[in-house]
Amino acid sequence: MISYETIEATAAFIKEKTKGFEPETGIILGTGLGGLVHEIQAEHVLPYDTIPNFPVSTVEGHSGKLIFGILSGKKVVAMQGRFHFYEGYDMQQVVFPVRVMKFIGIKRLFVSNASGGVNPNFEIGDLMIIDDHINLFPSNPLIGPNDKRFGPRFPDMSEAYDKSMIALCKQIAGELGISTQQGIYAGLSGPTFETPAEYKFIRVLGADTVGMSTVPEVIAARHMNIPVFGISVITDLGVPGKIIEVTHEEVQKVALVAEKKMTGLMKEMIARL
Numbered sequence: 001m002i003s004y005e006t007i008e009a010t011a012a013f014i015k016e017k018t019k020g021f022e023p024e025t026g027i028i029l030g031t032g033l034g035g036l037v038h039e040i041q042a043e044h045v046l047p048y049d050t051i052p053n054f055p056v057s058t059v060e061g062h063s064g065k066l067i068f069g070i071l072s073g074k075k076v077v078a079m080q081g082r083f084h085f086y087e088g089y090d091m092q093q094v095v096f097p098v099r100v101m102k103f104i105g106i107k108r109l110f111v112s113n114a115s116g117g118v119n120p121n122f123e124i125g126d127l128m129i130i131d132d133h134i135n136l137f138p139s140n141p142l143i144g145p146n147d148k149r150f151g152p153r154f155p156d157m158s159e160a161y162d163k164s165m166i167a168l169c170k171q172i173a174g175e176l177g178i179s180t181q182q183g184i185y186a187g188l189s190g191p192t193f194e195t196p197a198e199y200k201f202i203r204v205l206g207a208d209t210v211g212m213s214t215v216p217e218v219i220a221a222r223h224m225n226i227p228v229f230g231i232s233v234i235t236d237l238g239v240p241g242k243i244i245e246v247t248h249e250e251v252q253k254v255a256l257v258a259e260k261k262m263t264g265l266m267k268e269m270i271a272r273l
């Protein structure tokens with residue numbers, strides 16, 4: 001269990017380093033979708049390995065960073081590099097940055113991810129606004145003693161993804177001529193991609209896309225009553241008859257192409273929020 005005091009101490013360190021810079025929006029970007037970070041006029045950059053208590057990246061040369069700066073005229077903090085459960089981090093570590101971002105003042109959280117589409121109407125490269133999720137991870141970041149200062153023991157999840165931000169995104173997508181899908185993201189541990197039988201199982205459960213992230217972070221954000229907006233980029237299809245071999249490289253390649261649309265939407269949303 002990572003204590004309230006640990007999060008508080010980490011946030012205090014960051015506030016001092018960033019001279020009290022108070023971001024309004026926290027941003028976590030998915031595989032191949034990191035380009036938005038380069039559009040931030042950075043004011044403070046803190047590598048994870050310089051922040052006390054922050055999970056340390058196990059992959060050499062891959063230490064992530066927290067980037068504080070201005071995007072669309074607004075103060076934001078973005079994570080360059082997220083922590084995945086499949087890397088061996090426990091759930092507490094996966095959601096640690098979300099808790100810290102809350103303590104440094106974020107009012108909302110933007111998340112994105114690359115995913116496999118299981119809805120037969122979806123195409124590779126589509127953007128899906130996430131309007132709900134299914135937690136298929138073998139765990140939940142809130143398992144363990146609950147510190148009420150974070151949030152309730154049994155948090156409500158009836159509106160995990162903020163309806164007003166979904167409406168705003170759809171309005172902006174219409175104005176910019178960007179087509180979007182909307183649906184349910186199933187999050188599971190990975191790191192294997194799914195077998196055809198598993199894709200079918202996920203579709204039968206009611207999901208539209210499947211991926212290996214996002215759900216833990218969103219649960220932690222909702223526990224602390226942070227409104228969440230999420231977008232999923234469909235990088236491959238888990239639809240009978242359309243299933244082909246998936247590789248991480250292909251996922252990255254497709255995400256990069258779809259990224260411009262996603263970045264455009266998020267930037268305009270931030271400008272208007």
Ligand code: HPA
Nearest residue numbers: 114115116210211212251
């Ligand atoms: N399954 C799980 N995670 C993914 C996929 C997928 O098909 N594509 C991108 N991330």
